[in-house]
Amino acid sequence: MPPPAWAAQAGGGDTNRLGITGFCWGGRITWLYAAHNPNLRAGVAWYGRLTGNTTREQPSGPLDLADRIKAPVLGLYGGKDDGIPLETVERMQAALTAADSRSEIVIYADAPHGFHADYRPSFRPVAAADGWSRLQAWLRAMGLADIRSCLELSR
Numbered sequence: 001m002p003p004p005a006w007a008a009q010a011g012g013g014d015t016n017r018l019g020i021t022g023f024c025w026g027g028r029i030t031w032l033y034a035a036h037n038p039n040l041r042a043g044v045a046w047y048g049r050l051t052g053n054t055t056r057e058q059p060s061g062p063l064d065l066a067d068r069i070k071a072p073v074l075g076l077y078g079g080k081d082d083g084i085p086l087e088t089v090e091r092m093q094a095a096l097t098a099a100d101s102r103s104e105i106v107i108y109a110d111a112p113h114g115f116h117a118d119y120r121p122s123f124r125p126v127a128a129a130d131g132w133s134r135l136q137a138w139l140r141a142m143g144l145a146d147i148r149s150c151l152e153l154s155r
Helices: 003-011 025-036 062-068 086-098 125-141 147-154
Strands: 018-023 040-046 073-078 104-108
Touching (some): 018 025, 025 040, 025 062, 025 073, 040 125, 062 086, 073 086, 073 125, 086 104, 104 125
Parallel strands (some): 040 073
């Protein structure tokens, strides 16, 4: 059963207010899901890979699908990410602009990959706090529940 259907059936979730967020690999999945599910209202991708080697199981990356993104995604990226070159993030921004997407990308100039992971040396508290505030504002602006409410429901 797909996650939205499960949420509606098991937990009484409102699938009319479907949102997604993810960090690193989950950030990549956020972009891909926004290109896949027409019922998605919004997403927030934290430093998700935008390109990469394609395989049969992974035939395309977010940059390949930028013109098919159906829901607005807020991308949060580090300007000093060794795994996701700034040039790739800029290409994604250009592709989203060309597609007339409602998505946006924020680049934290001095932040590395994993800047929100407070258990790693890459943690940058200022960028992490700003990103979290932007996530909450983005989801509220898109008509979704405040993330704190979602976290309370998941306990």
